[in-house]
Amino acid sequence: MRSRRSKNKQNGMALVIVLWMLALLTLLAAGYSRMMRTETILISQHMQLAEARAMAEAGVWLAIQDLLAMEVDRKWLSDGREYTFTWYEGGISLRLQDEAGRIDLNTARAELLHGLLQDSGIDEAEAIGLLQAIMDWRDRDNLPRTAGAEDQDYRLAGRNYGAKDGPFNSVEELRQVLGMNDSIFAAVEPALTVYSHQPGINPVVATREALLAIPGMDDTAIEAFLAARASSGTAEELFTGSTDNRFLSPVRDQVIRVRSTGTRGENQVLLEATVLLSRNQDDPFSILAWRER
Structure with a gap:
């Protein structure tokens, strides 16, 4: 009798152990399955991110190919308008902006820089102070x-550096000028360049912010011009008779900033390339700057 009870007790203990082992194995299997699902999702996201980056790079090279074509064969204008198209299972968004349509920090007339600073929302005294600090930064003297x-x-x-007394190497360098802050920089940066090397801007390809910096221009005139440019592609004649030619430049198609956004699923990659066009048969272009934003 005791032997039978002892045997039943042992069988019961064995059953409990087996049940505990099954429960443990079930938990381990569920955890492993969850881990595998997470890894699968992460791998898929990384693959889509890589594909988005590849699409953004493809957009840059497609833009350069178009820029090197004859003007009559070009598909895209370099005035900053957006072009979007499907690419395999994702999409590409392109913006080509001629740097001749921006205000050059090193060579622009003081009146253009002054107008740009005024449009940033600061008062006149601050605008003049910042303008003169910019001029002191870029000129060769220490006066x-x-x-x-x-x-x-x-x-x-309290700065550990002084005025450069030389040209700006990049627009980002403007942050170092005494009186500049993040909010002012964010307002003026879209209108600036260091690549046009011109005292004025070309209105055919100019950004809205750069156009507003021209003395005597207002929102109404600029919006009318931009609407006409969007429909005709040029509308340069709207500027030639009413604007001081000192602030305008005929130069274009030398340095182009290409912004290419690749999209795959929920992933996006934005690449920005600044391209110098020489159209030399052996070396038709060069990349001046390349960054992922």
Whole structure:
């Protein structure tokens, strides 16, 4: 009798152990399955991100190919308008912006820079001070303008550097100028370049922000011009008779900024390439800058 009870007890214990083992194995299997699902999702997301980046790169090279074509054969204008198209199982968005349509930090007339700073929302005294600090940064001497900034002013402001007394190497360098802050920079950056090397801008390809910086221009005139340009592709005649030619430049198609966005699923990659066009048979173009934003 005792032997039978002992045997039943052992069988019961064995059953409990087996049930616990089955429960543990079930938990392990569920955890492994969940882990595999997570890894599958992550791999899929990484693949789509890589595909989006490849599409963005393809957009850049397609844009360069178009820029090198004869003007009559070109599909895309370089005035900043957006072009979108499907590419395999994703999409590409392109914007081509001629740098001749931006205000050159190194060569632009002071009046253009002044107008741009005024449009950034700061008051007149601050605009003049910042303008003169920019001029002091880019000129070759160490003589401060009335409201400008040279080496001593930077030291008094606690900076460990002084005025450069030389050209800007990039628009980003403008952040170092005394008086510049993030909000002003965000407002003026879309209108600026260091690649046009012109005192004025070409209205055929100019950005809205750059056009508004021209003395005497207002929102109504600019919007009318942009609407006409969007429909005709040029509309240069709207500027030739009413605007001071000192602020305009005929130069174009030398340096183009290409912004290409590749989209695959929920993933997007934006690449920005600045391209110098030489159209030399052996070396038709060169990349001046390339970054992922």
